[in-house]
Amino acid sequence: MRSGILGLAGIALLGFGGNWAGHRVARAGLFHGSAIGTKSSSGDAAPPPQPSSAPLRQDQVATALKRLRALAAASPNLAMDFDAAAQVDSLIAGLSAAELAALYAGIDPSFYNYNLRILSQKIGLAWVAKDPDAALAAAFSKSTGKWQGRYLALTIYGQWSQNEPAAALAWLNAAELPPSLAGLKEDFRSAALTNLAGRDFELATAELLKMQSRATGDGPSAQGVLSQWGYMYADDPPMRDQLIEFAKSTGRPEDYADLNSSLLHSWSQEDSLGMLTYLQDLRGYLESDAVPAASRPAVDATAVSAAISREYTGPALEWWMERYGQSPDTPEPMREAISRWVQKYPDAARQWFDQQPESPQRDALNAAAIPAFLSQGKFSEAAHSIAGIRDPALRQPAVERLEILWKIQDPAAAAAWQATLPNDAGGEK
Amino acid sequence: MTRKTKLAIAAATLGLSSWLGYSSERHVTEAAGSAPRTLRSVVRKMLEPESRSAAIERLNRLRHAAGRAAPTPREAAESWEIIRGFTVEDIQAYLAELPPNSERGANLALINMLFHRWGQLDPAAAAKEAMQPAYKENRNLLHTVMVAWADRDLDGAMRWAAADNSDEAKRAVSNVAGRLLVIQDPKTALARAAAECPAAVRGVLSALAREMSGTAESRREFVELAAGKVDPQEWLRGLRQFASICSERDPGGAIGVVAELEGMGLPADQVAAFRDDALHNSRLRSPEAALDQMLLPESNIPPDKQLSAYRNWAASEPDAALSWAQRNGKPDFVGETVKQRALDLLHTGWQPGINDEMPWIAGFLKHFDSWKQQQPDAAAAWLQTMPSDVRGRLNTTPTDVPR
Numbered sequence: 001m002r003s004g005i006l007g008l009a010g011i012a013l014l015g016f017g018g019n020w021a022g023h024r025v026a027r028a029g030l031f032h033g034s035a036i037g038t039k040s041s042s043g044d045a046a047p048p049p050q051p052s053s054a055p056l057r058q059d060q061v062a063t064a065l066k067r068l069r070a071l072a073a074a075s076p077n078l079a080m081d082f083d084a085a086a087q088v089d090s091l092i093a094g095l096s097a098a099e100l101a102a103l104y105a106g107i108d109p110s111f112y113n114y115n116l117r118i119l120s121q122k123i124g125l126a127w128v129a130k131d132p133d134a135a136l137a138a139a140f141s142k143s144t145g146k147w148q149g150r151y152l153a154l155t156i157y158g159q160w161s162q163n164e165p166a167a168a169l170a171w172l173n174a175a176e177l178p179p180s181l182a183g184l185k186e187d188f189r190s191a192a193l194t195n196l197a198g199r200d201f202e203l204a205t206a207e208l209l210k211m212q213s214r215a216t217g218d219g220p221s222a223q224g225v226l227s228q229w230g231y232m233y234a235d236d237p238p239m240r241d242q243l244i245e246f247a248k249s250t251g252r253p254e255d256y257a258d259l260n261s262s263l264l265h266s267w268s269q270e271d272s273l274g275m276l277t278y279l280q281d282l283r284g285y286l287e288s289d290a291v292p293a294a295s296r297p298a299v300d301a302t303a304v305s306a307a308i309s310r311e312y313t314g315p316a317l318e319w320w321m322e323r324y325g326q327s328p329d330t331p332e333p334m335r336e337a338i339s340r341w342v343q344k345y346p347d348a349a350r351q352w353f354d355q356q357p358e359s360p361q362r363d364a365l366n367a368a369a370i371p372a373f374l375s376q377g378k379f380s381e382a383a384h385s386i387a388g389i390r391d392p393a394l395r396q397p398a399v400e401r402l403e404i405l406w407k408i409q410d411p412a413a414a415a416a417w418q419a420t421l422p423n424d425a426g427g428e429k
Numbered sequence: 430m431t432r433k434t435k436l437a438i439a440a441a442t443l444g445l446s447s448w449l450g451y452s453s454e455r456h457v458t459e460a461a462g463s464a465p466r467t468l469r470s471v472v473r474k475m476l477e478p479e480s481r482s483a484a485i486e487r488l489n490r491l492r493h494a495a496g497r498a499a500p501t502p503r504e505a506a507e508s509w510e511i512i513r514g515f516t517v518e519d520i521q522a523y524l525a526e527l528p529p530n531s532e533r534g535a536n537l538a539l540i541n542m543l544f545h546r547w548g549q550l551d552p553a554a555a556a557k558e559a560m561q562p563a564y565k566e567n568r569n570l571l572h573t574v575m576v577a578w579a580d581r582d583l584d585g586a587m588r589w590a591a592a593d594n595s596d597e598a599k600r601a602v603s604n605v606a607g608r609l610l611v612i613q614d615p616k617t618a619l620a621r622a623a624a625e626c627p628a629a630v631r632g633v634l635s636a637l638a639r640e641m642s643g644t645a646e647s648r649r650e651f652v653e654l655a656a657g658k659v660d661p662q663e664w665l666r667g668l669r670q671f672a673s674i675c676s677e678r679d680p681g682g683a684i685g686v687v688a689e690l691e692g693m694g695l696p697a698d699q700v701a702a703f704r705d706d707a708l709h710n711s712r713l714r715s716p717e718a719a720l721d722q723m724l725l726p727e728s729n730i731p732p733d734k735q736l737s738a739y740r741n742w743a744a745s746e747p748d749a750a751l752s753w754a755q756r757n758g759k760p761d762f763v764g765e766t767v768k769q770r771a772l773d774l775l776h777t778g779w780q781p782g783i784n785d786e787m788p789w790i791a792g793f794l795k796h797f798d799s800w801k802q803q804q805p806d807a808a809a810a811w812l813q814t815m816p817s818d819v820r821g822r823l824n825t826t827p828t829d830v831p832r
Contacts (some may be wrong), residue, residue, distance in 0.1 A: 007435070010439070011438065011439070011442050014439055014442045014443045015442050015443075015445075015446040016446070017443075017446075018442065018444070018445070018446030018447035018450060019442040019446040019447065019449055019450035019453075020450060021447055021450065022446065022447040022448060022449060022450020022451035022452070022453070023451070023453065023454040024452075024456050024459070025447075025451055026450070026451045026452075028465050037622065053461040058717075073612065074607055074612060075580075076575075076576045076579055076580055076604075076605045077572075077576050077604075077605065080545060080569070080572065080573040080576045080577055081577075081580065082509045082512075082513070082542055082545055083513065085506075085509075085799065086506065086510070086513075089506055110677070110678070111519075112639050112642070112674045112678065125502060145659060159501075159502050162501035162502065163501050163502055163503045163504075194498075195498035195499060198495075198496040198497055198498055199494065199495075199498070200498070218786060232497045232498070233497060235458065236458075236459075236496075236497060239497075284581050303664065305588035332782065332783050335780060335782075335783055336783055336784075339778055339780070339783075343778070368780065371775075371778035371780050372778045373781065374775070374776075374777035374778065375776060375777050396817055397816040397817045397818035397819075398816075399813075400817055401775060401816040401818075402814035404511075404775065404814070404815075404816065405776065406773060408772075416676075425777060
């Protein structure tokens with residue numbers, strides 16, 4: 001009898017444990033198949049749309065405009081009034097590009113009239129699929145404020161690219177954009193790609209490779225889009241793996257560096273198994289020769305920065321100091337990470353600096369920490385940290401910065417501190 | 430039972446439970462996600478009519494195609510084509526299919542439509558459900574129910590909101606009922622709202638402000654309809670919104686409306702409130718026109734306010750602001766902007782070389798270069814007050830300063 005009860009309890013325990021483990025394994029993405037929607041179903045050659053030469057039916061336009069205005073005027077809120085929105089779609093469905101152009105010109109997309117704005121977007125969406133050059137140029141020039149035209153053009157292109165990604169991207173690649181839109185080409189591509197990765201991975205990644213790197217200029221970059229994908233798919237193991245594989249294969253180390261950063265930032269706390277597995281792979285990758293030597297400090301710094309923000313601070317800093325302890329250089333992501341860490345945990349940061357043996361990298365990180373101490377109003381802590389900086393070239397600006405800000409806040413305390421400084425340690429300029 | 434049999438049972442239990450856990454987790458998390466399977470959900474699915482199963486399958490196909498992304502406009506329209514034929518039972522069945530507390534765009538879009546449809550069929554029940562803990566964080570839901578309700582039965586929607594009297598109900602009914610009351614009759618809208626649903630007064634004022642900001646005549650009508658007819662705080666709020674809308678319509682001309690309001694005999698504090706908000710919004714929409722107006726002697730804007738407006742503009746559009754300062758002979762604006770921004774940057778922990786491309790910092794660097802060209806002695810003297818790393822950064826290659 002007793003052994004029977006024990007046996008049943010054991011079975012129940014096994015059942016519970018197995019179920020628990022099954023959940024964790026699935027969440028970590030082990031044994032999953034390939035991601036859905038990865039094949040290019042819509043990326044086949046799709047010629048850019050050409051405006052048709054259908055005649056302009058003035059009476060149709062006048063009737064449609066009247067009915068559309070009436071719908072917008074009567075609806076409490078066209079964005080949530082789905083029946084009215086469906087009627088709008090139905091009214092504009094059969095119109096030609098020329099007729100849609102006339103309608104578009106007849107609606108003022110003012111920000112103070114929400115329904116007219118929605119109406120204008122719907123007409124613009126129908127028109128852009130038939131004549132993108134004209135529709136986007138019209139949207140861009142239809143503006144009462146500096147940013148409104150840009151917003152309107154990006155909105156209707158973004159919506160078109162969601163409906164017909166292949167056609168919208170084919171147009172973007174083939175078109176000699178009208179002069180007013182030329183500066184928006186990469187904004188359009190970025191808008192098209194954000195929602196495309198999960199639907200058509202091949203097309204999305206092929207287009208991403210056409211985008212510039214953030215290192216080469218301002219504006220939308222491939223890394224910006226990859227980061228967005230990282231945030232969207234951090235909890236989707238098949239897509240996450242595909243993205244990682246892709247980002248490592250592009251030949252641009254910053255692609256994976258930025259994807260990795262966004263993945264680590266948004267990884268679910270509940271998936272510790274997946275996170276640990278990933279971090280082990282990450283360490284192996286960083287310590288391999290996969291990243292060119294010249295790019296390694298920046299890539300490593302981006303990874304360590306993300307690990308610090310997820311509070312794996314101790315192991316991440318230890319690894320960093322092992323690799324770069326004797327280097328006087330600290331890449332920008334690392335300086336930013338130290339700054340954020342000091343702002344969040346000033347006491348823990350100060351303790352860590354105190355425990356570090358002297359090294360060029362400790363000095364460099366310490367110098368990066370001073371502005372963060374000061375931004376928190378922690379002048380005494382900053383003075384203590386400055387005393388630990390051995391390199392005069394790094395110590396001097398830190399002393400000057402402390403002097404300026406402490407004098408504003410508490411001149412007497414600043415003067416007392418200055419009096420303690422050795423003659424070669426800065427102070428009065 | 431032999432040892433072998435026991436081991437086989439244990440292995441089978443472990444394998445089956447692991448597979449169930451694994452499969453259940455994937456069901457919940459894959460694509461757009463789904464509600465966890467329960468005995469109740471399995472029974473419900475077995476008993477549901479075929480037409481409902483087919484509709485649910487079509488909707489699931491649409492939202493799983495979107496996955497983590499928002500639905501495309503085409504998918505959204507297709508989803509509504511399905512949902513607009515739903516009964517209350519269909520709606521409840523599909524809501525049970527969706528993952529709880531999901532923030533994925535595809536699910537949120539469908540939940541909005543489901544509540545809207547529910548609002549068309551049984552608005553009181555839909556409103557009650559939208560205010561339950563499972564949904565109340567999503568304020569759009571009560572709003573979309575109100576849109577459906579007020580569109581078909583404005584009086585009923587206002588009665589419900591007045592009786593419920595919760596903040597959620599007031600928020601949801603205000604703009605919807607306000608707009609519909611104005612559509613029905615702008616002249617009686619305020620009185621009706623005050624009598625039947627006081628929460629809609631604010632929405633009526635907002636709708637009137639939007640409809641009546643276009644001409645001097647309609648603006649006069651707005652003031653005659655609303656000034657002194659509602660609670661003074663509500664009126665002041667409505668007047669401020671009116672100012673924003675006027676300046677959005679015509680950023681350069683909004684300040685001219687001030688004279689109209691004075692002519693209508695509005696008290697000085699109300700005119701001042703209108704002017705402040707009109708100027709503020711004009712600065713956001715068209716900072717150049719706003720600053721041009723502020724420099725006019727008759728505007729009576731003190732220099733510190735002019736400088737503050739300039740600094741705000743310089744933070745978002747440094748090139749345009751610098752061109753304006755040079756055209757209008759305002760190097761002192763440029764210098765003061767540099768001094769203030771440098772201190773702000775030091776206080777916020779800026780380190781030269783980090784995020785220099787961000788507009789806030791890039792604008793500061795451009796302003797310094799411009800100041801150095803226009804007032805080299807003053808700029809050089811000020812630079813000596815900065816830490817050596819900042820001095821080093823500001824002494825490097827000038828940024829692209831507009832001339």
